[in-house]
Amino acid sequence: MKDSLGTSHSCPSLKSLSSNIRSLFSHCGSQNKYKRLDAKLEKKMIEVKRSSSGHSNFKSINSIILRFPRFKEGLKNIKGVFEQYDEDANGAIDREELKRCLQKLQLNLKEQEVEDLFSSCDIDGSQGIQFNEFIVLLCLIYLLMERPSSPHNTSKMGSPELEATFDTLVEAFLFLDKNGDGKLNKKDVLKALDEESPWEKSPAHISKSRFSIKSFLHAIILHLIV
Numbered sequence: 619m620k621d622s623l624g625t626s627h628s629c630p631s632l633k634s635l636s637s638n639i640r641s642l643f644s645h646c647g648s649q650n651k652y653k654r655l656d657a658k659l660e661k662k663m664i665e666v667k668r669s670s671s672g673h674s675n676f677k678s679i680n681s682i683i684l685r686f687p688r689f690k691e692g693l694k695n696i697k698g699v700f701e702q703y704d705e706d707a708n709g710a711i712d713r714e715e716l717k718r719c720l721q722k723l724q725l726n727l728k729e730q731e732v733e734d735l736f737s738s739c740d741i742d743g744s745q746g747i748q749f750n751e752f753i754v755l756l757c758l759i760y761l762l763m764e765r766p767s768s769p770h771n772t773s774k775m776g777s778p779e780l781e782a783t784f785d786t787l788v789e790a791f792l793f794l795d796k797n798g799d800g801k802l803n804k805k806d807v808l809k810a811l812d813e814e815s816p817w818e819k820s821p822a823h824i825s826k827s828r829f830s831i832k833s834f835l836h837a838i839i840l841h842l843i844v
Contacts, residue, residue, distance in 0.1 A: 738758075
């Protein structure tokens with residue numbers, strides 16, 4: 619964007635998102651504590667990538683930023699869904715509430731899979747799923763669920779608008795996943811960020827070389843709801 623003097627100004631939303639995404643790479647340690655869940659999600663993302671045949675509505679990270687108002691619109695009713703499953707109204711969903719949530723969504727998962735999903739999405743370690751974590755959790759559930767067999771029932775979660783938002787978020791991830799392995803490559807993502815946010819170059823040392831759909835969703839959603 620340029621002012622009347624021709625001076626270029628960077629988009630504040632892009633700068634904030636850039637900081638959020640870069641922070642994902644700066645966490646210490648590379649041990650994957652949730653290998654089972656992440657392996658399933660990576661496999662699912664690879665399947666989605668292949669089925670898309672390389673088509674994407676995104677051309678740059680800035681084109682993702684431009685979709686933020688639509689993302690917010692798609693997520694506006696999710697607070698009611700969160701409150702529905704937060705049965706004791708304490709501001710967080712515990713393990714038992716999550717199990718009942720999964721039952722209502724008719725998602726049959728084993729006990730260990732439920733534990734993996736809960737622990738992986740409990741990003742702040744509070745032993746409860748906060749609102750922003752719940753949005754990530756719902757998107758992961760959406761990815762793991764199978765499409766309805768009936769061609770007349772294409773909605774998996776009962777909310778076509780929410781599913782369309784999740785589909786677009788996943789598409790944004792896949793746009794950045796250049797090699798299609800279900801994880802974002804550090805080199806490709808930071809190159810794209812540096813091209814569109816030259817005010818903030820990547821640090822010389824970054825511990826993580828790749829990050830998952832879960833981490834990407836958390837960065838985007840945290841940016842949208844704050």
